[in-house]
Amino acid sequence: MAGANGLSDEFPTAETIEDFTHDIAAVRARIADAAHRVGRDPDEIRLLPVSKTVPEDRIRIAVAAGLQQLGENRVQEATRKYHAMQDLDVEWSIIGNLQTNKARDVAAYAAEFQALDRLRVAEVLNRRLETAGRTLPVFVQVNTSNEPQKYGIHPDELARFLADLRQYPNLEVQGLMTLAIFSSDTERVRKCFTLLRELRDQMRAEVPELLGPGELSMGMSGDFETAIEEGSTVVRVGQAIFGARSTPDSAYWPGMA
Ligand SMILES: *Cc1c(COP(=O)(O)O)cnc(C)c1O
Numbered sequence: 001m002a003g004a005n006g007l008s009d010e011f012p013t014a015e016t017i018e019d020f021t022h023d024i025a026a027v028r029a030r031i032a033d034a035a036h037r038v039g040r041d042p043d044e045i046r047l048l049p050v051s052k053t054v055p056e057d058r059i060r061i062a063v064a065a066g067l068q069q070l071g072e073n074r075v076q077e078a079t080r081k082y083h084a085m086q087d088l089d090v091e092w093s094i095i096g097n098l099q100t101n102k103a104r105d106v107a108a109y110a111a112e113f114q115a116l117d118r119l120r121v122a123e124v125l126n127r128r129l130e131t132a133g134r135t136l137p138v139f140v141q142v143n144t145s146n147e148p149q150k151y152g153i154h155p156d157e158l159a160r161f162l163a164d165l166r167q168y169p170n171l172e173v174q175g176l177m178t179l180a181i182f183s184s185d186t187e188r189v190r191k192c193f194t195l196l197r198e199l200r201d202q203m204r205a206e207v208p209e210l211l212g213p214g215e216l217s218m219g220m221s222g223d224f225e226t227a228i229e230e231g232s233t234v235v236r237v238g239q240a241i242f243g244a245r246s247t248p249d250s251a252y253w254p255g256m257a
Pocket of ligand 1: 222
């Protein structure tokens with residue numbers, strides 16, 4: 001459904017407080033519907049709005065419309081926005097791959113980090129947090145789509161990885177995060193979410209002390225309802241709130257067309 005500008009007609013750009021109020025309410029209604037379909041309480045699902053590529057002026061309007069948390073994929077962009085908008089009452093969540101040379105920034109201001117998949121990053125981040133005198137909620141990213149180029153640790157290595165994280169007391173494991181396969185085939189997408197839930201349940205049974213509350217961060221604009229049906233407790237939603245991005249997703253995820 002690409003429009004003349006190449007952007008999806010499905011996600012009109014939100015410009016005003018009314019636009020944002022409408023989009024946020026619509027997403028929340030869809031979250032509630034999906035939850036009710038499977039007998040879940042919508043209040044157990046956190047909506048994390050994703051503001052990557054969105055400029056400051058529109059973010060300010062979105063915050064005026066009620067957003068209090070914002071997810072950013074890239075640390076550099078998040079850091080710039082954090083400094084520019086320190087006057088706002090908003091928390092910044094890092095949801096993309098982290099390089100060790102940016103760990104200090106994350107340790108300084110991030111409210112959470114959702115894409116932990118390397119021990120080296122855990123080690124550096126832990127050290128930076130120790131220096132800053134903070135702890136940080138983290139999610140372990142799992143590659144549930146079996147695409148070799150994707151970020152995230154392999155499901156078979158999850159138990160070992162969680163055990164290794166015990167060395168880093170300034171990281172507070174909250175649970176698991178994943179990106180589903182990018183496919184219009186809902187059942188293939190669903191399989192990724194089901195796998196993450198099964199892994200969470202298995203870890204809970206075997207090593208509950210390593211998983212914290214056992215949250216599941218899964219679901220984005222195109223697939224959050226399926227993710228909620230499969231047990232998601234955090235949905236990361238950008239385009240359905242802010243409007244379509246002109247930056248292709250391949251800029252954020254390796255190996256995409
Ligand atoms: C961009 C992004 C999202 C949100 O994607 P939308 O299609 O805008 O909803 C979710 N998770 C991660 C890791 C992202 O980078």
